[in-house]
Every structure is written in structure tokens, then in C-alpha cells.
Amino acid sequence: MAQIQFTNSLTRKKEVFEPLDPTHIRLYACGPTVYDYAHLGNARMAVIFDLLRNVLETRYEKVTYVSNITDIDDKIMTRAKETGKDISDITKLYTAIYNEDMAALGNRAPTIQPHATDHVAEMIAQIEQLIDAGHAYESDGHVLFHVPSFPKYGGLSGRSRDEQIAGARVEVASYKKDAADFVLWKPSSEDEPGWPSPWGRGRPGWHIECSVMSEKHLGLPFDIHGGGADLKFPHHENEIAQSCCAHGNEGDLSAFAKTWIHNGFLTVEGEKMSKSLGNFTLIRDVLDEGVDGIVIRLALLSASYKKPLDWSKELISRMEKMLKRIYTVILDTAEIGTIDLSETHKNDVLAALYNDLNTPQAFADIHRLLSDLERGDVSSEDKEVLRSELLLLCDTLGLKPENAENYLNKADASTLDKALVQKLITERDAAKQNKDYARADALRDELKDMGIALKDGPEGTTWERL
Numbered sequence: 482m483a484q485i486q487f488t489n490s491l492t493r494k495k496e497v498f499e500p501l502d503p504t505h506i507r508l509y510a511c512g513p514t515v516y517d518y519a520h521l522g523n524a525r526m527a528v529i530f531d532l533l534r535n536v537l538e539t540r541y542e543k544v545t546y547v548s549n550i551t552d553i554d555d556k557i558m559t560r561a562k563e564t565g566k567d568i569s570d571i572t573k574l575y576t577a578i579y580n581e582d583m584a585a586l587g588n589r590a591p592t593i594q595p596h597a598t599d600h601v602a603e604m605i606a607q608i609e610q611l612i613d614a615g616h617a618y619e620s621d622g623h624v625l626f627h628v629p630s631f632p633k634y635g636g637l638s639g640r641s642r643d644e645q646i647a648g649a650r651v652e653v654a655s656y657k658k659d660a661a662d663f664v665l666w667k668p669s670s671e672d673e674p675g676w677p678s679p680w681g682r683g684r685p686g687w688h689i690e691c692s693v694m695s696e697k698h699l700g701l702p703f704d705i706h707g708g709g710a711d712l713k714f715p716h717h718e719n720e721i722a723q724s725c726c727a728h729g730n731e732g733d734l735s736a737f738a739k740t741w742i743h744n745g746f747l748t749v750e751g752e753k754m755s756k757s758l759g760n761f762t763l764i765r766d767v768l769d770e771g772v773d774g775i776v777i778r779l780a781l782l783s784a785s786y787k788k789p790l791d792w793s794k795e796l797i798s799r800m801e802k803m804l805k806r807i808y809t810v811i812l813d814t815a816e817i818g819t820i821d822l823s824e825t826h827k828n829d830v831l832a833a834l835y836n837d838l839n840t841p842q843a844f845a846d847i848h849r850l851l852s853d854l855e856r857g858d859v860s861s862e863d864k865e866v867l868r869s870e871l872l873l874l875c876d877t878l879g880l881k882p883e884n885a886e887n888y889l890n891k892a893d894a895s896t897l898d899k900a901l902v903q904k905l906i907t908e909r910d911a912a913k914q915n916k917d918y919a920r921a922d923a924l925r926d927e928l929k930d931m932g933i934a935l936k937d938g939p940e941g942t943t944w945e946r947l
């Protein structure tokens with residue numbers, strides 16, 4: 482059987498994927514902080530991990546995909562203060578919006594979508610384990626992970642100690658023993674959300690939630706951990722530190738997750754799309770402009786997941802053409818039907834995706850299949866095979882081939898040239914006046930082909946969509 486390969490950020494190598502348990506594949510990807518609408522950069526991560534899940538499901542019967550919701554964070558607290566709204570109202574609203582947007586892009590809901598605030602007790606328990614094991618300490622109401630206690634720290638990102646310190650998010654606080662130490666727990670003031678803990682009322686740092694939620698819902702170690710490349714340091718580095726050190730696995734970075742997969746950035750004119758740079762485009766705005774979610778999905782999959790992808794209007798219009806062509810061929814060949822492909826045959830069709838999710842190659846394969854299916858000199862039997870291959874690729878890429886008819890009807894409606902409709906009606910009126918009924922009927926037929934029905938009334942001719 483063809484092997485599935487991924488680039489493992491932990492070993493920096495492309496490796497054959499060997500499941501820990503072939504009867505159950507376990508996958509975790511860091512989800513959004515819910516305080517605002519998600520942008521296309523967030524969508525890239527979600528689409529890529531949804532694809533990864535689909536690809537794994539073509540081979541393995543059970544895949545559990547966990548992707549979290551960060552619903553306690555300083556950005557959320559700031560938003561609550563700015564708007565005078567309750568934190569839970571904000572997080573509920575933006576979780577719902579995020580999930581709607583993700584569904585519009587053809588993503589299935591993760592198998593489990595845990596919320597950080599539902600796991601505070603487990604976070605406290607893990608912090609206690611870290612203190613007991615000598616990897617964490619309490620200082621001034623905070624609990625910090627002591628980075629020098631874990632000599633393998635930095636193994637994922639490859640950052641030197643100097644770089645780690647330079648990259649630390651906050652300037653060195655007085656309560657830290659070492660500049661690289663990071664927060665596991667911090668105190669909350671009266672007007673801030675907080676939970677009782679052995680260290681006083683407070684709230685967790687960001688990183689501990691993913692260590693706890695992945696372990697709770699997947700067990701340790703699990704197969705694949707992922708997220709955007711920006712998360713490698715410090716977030717994923719810190720997750721590894723917490724999870725390995727809480728369980729006495731200081732010597733083995735893969736004792737938490739075996740394979741780490743990071744997606745490249747979605748960029749705008751070469752710069753990472755992000756809230757802080759202000760160069761972001763919201764998923765919701767692109768959908769509201771009438772761009773179909775599957776067109777956005779295609780765009781996000783058009784480059785290798787490892788590489789940066791630059792967002793542009795030109796990319797969208799290329800993907801609109803591609804989706805229209807795919808759906809048109811699927812509908813035009815509907816009568817030909819499909820066959821059941823053998824396992825070996827399926828492996829061949831999915832070879833590009835099995836090869837480190839090589840979506841550009843999968844797109845090239847789709848174009849070749851479309852060209853063959855559009856040809857007049859290919860037999861129906863051959864087309865039946867080609868069509869089955871095309872549908873398998875489209876399904877795995879999450880392109881929703883079952884939506885072909887709907888999409889094409891919508892696309893027709895939005896590209897309808899109303900001026901042309903009016904011109905043909907005027908021409909038909911003139912033909913009728915000249916008693917050229919054959920011409921008038923031909924024009925009526927032409928309009929019918931465009932999906933337009935005419936109604937002749939005392940006020941003249943009106944039209945509507947068929």
C-alpha cells in the first residue's frame with residue numbers, strides 16, 4: 482500500500498506516517514481565540530487540518546480530530562471592557578460565527594471542540610504536577626514554568642536560548658527566576674475573570690490549555706499536533722515542555738505528540754495576514770461579497786501547506802473559474818455514472834495528497850482529469866473511471882461535488898447580463914411588430930437558454946428567472 486508521508490516539524494524531515502494505533506488516529510490542532518470575526522489566515526489553518534483529517538480517513542477507519550476554542554484570554558477581556566459586554570456573550574457569539582464560517586468553507590466540525598474554560602480544574606492539576614516535579618514555581622501570585630529545568634527546551638523551534646528570551650512575549654518580570662520562564666497561572670483582579678486555585682484567585686496562562694485538552698481528549702502520546710507556523714514558538718514549545726515534564730518524559734520530546742505539522746502563513750503582499758498588522762480580510766466579508774466558500778477553500782489549498790500563500794483578488798477569480806469547470810464537468814457527465822475503485826486504484830488517485838498533502842499536484846491531477854472528461858473521443862467506459870477518480874479527489878479535498886448544480890445555478894444568476902436580456906427583449910418586440918414571428922420565437926428560445934422566461938402583458942414584456 483502507498484505510504485502516507487508528512488513533514489514533521491519536530492524532526493524537520495519528511496517521514497512515513499506510522500500511526501501509534503492504526504485502529505484510532507488522534508489529531509489535535511490549535512483553534513482560534515474567540516473575540517472577533519476570524520480572518521483568512523485562521524481559515525487556512527482550519528482548511529488544511531480538515532484536509533489532513535479527510536486524507537487520514539481515506540486510509541484509517543477512526544480519526545479523532547480535536548481542535549480547541551480559546552475562550553479565556555487577555556484579548557477577550559479587553560474586548561469585553563471596550564464593549565461593556567459579558568465575556569461569555571462575546572465568546573459564545575464568536576464561537577458560533579467561527580463555526581458558521583468554517584462550515585461555509587466546507588470544513589466538518591472537529592470531532593471534539595473543547596473550550597478552555599471547561600478545563601480549568603485539569604489545568605490546575607497539571608500545574609500542581611509540574612510544581613511537584615520541580616519544573617514550576619510560585620512567585621507573587623503567579624506560577625511559572627522554569628525553562629532551565631528542561632534542557633531539551635527549544636527542540637521544536639530550534640531557537641537558541643538568546644532567541645528564546647528575545648522572543649518571549651512579555652518583558653522580563655520581577656517574579657521570574659529566569660527570563661525564559663513562562664506563565665502557567667496568573668492572578669486576577671476583582672473585575673477580571675478568575676477561578677479559585679492553591680495560588681489564589683486567578684486564571685491560566687495560554688499554553689497550559691492545549692497540554693491539558695489534548696491529553697484529556699486524545700491520551701498521550703497522540704499522533705499529530707498542528708497549527709500555524711506562528712505557534713511553533715513559544716506556544717508549541719511550551720506545550721511540549723508542560724506535557725513532557727508533567728509526566729516524567731523530559732528526555733523525549735515526542736512523548737507528547739509524535740508528528741508536528743505546521744502550516745505556512747497566508748500573506749498579503751508578502752506579509753503575514755494578522756489582526757495586529759491590520760492587513761487582514763475577514764472570511765465573513767469575502768463570503769458576503771458573494772464568493773462561494775468552496776472557492777475560498779480552493780484558494781487556501783492552491784499552494785503547498787508548508788509554503789506561504791499570498792492572498793489576492795486574482796487568486797479568487799482563478800479559483801472561481803476552476804470550481805466552475807469542475808462542477809460543470811461533474812454535471813455534464815452525470816449520466817455516465819461511477820464505478821467502485823479498487824484500493825490500489827484509490828491509492829494512485831490520492832498519491833499527491835498522500836505525499837505530504839501536495840495540493841498543487843492534486844490540482845494538476847484534477848485539471849488532467851477535467852481535460853480528459855471534456856474530450857469527445859474518450860469512451861463512456863473510460864469516462865466512468867475518470868469521473869470516479871475526479872469525484873474521489875474532490876471529496877477528499879472537501880470540494881463538495883454534490884453542490885455542483887446549486888453552485889452553477891447561483892453562478893448563472895450572479896453573472897446574468899441584465900442589459901443583454903433587455904436588448905434581446907427589445908429586438909423581439911421589434912421582430913413581432915414586423916410580423917417576423919420566426920425571429921421573435923428564436924429570440925424567446927435564446928432567452929430561455931439563458932434561464933429567462935418572458936411574460937407578454939398589456940404593459941409590454943416582462944421577464945423572470947426560470
Ligand code: AMP
Nearest residue numbers: 512513514522523526708709746747754
Ligand atoms: P489565533 O486566533 O490568532 O490564535 O489563530 C488561530 C489559528 O490560526 C492558529 O493555528 C494560527 O497559527 C493560525 N493563523 C493565524 N494567522 C495566520 C496566517 N496569517 N496564516 C496561517 N495561519 C494563521
Ligand code: ZN
Nearest residue numbers: 511512691716
Ligand atoms: Zn494550542
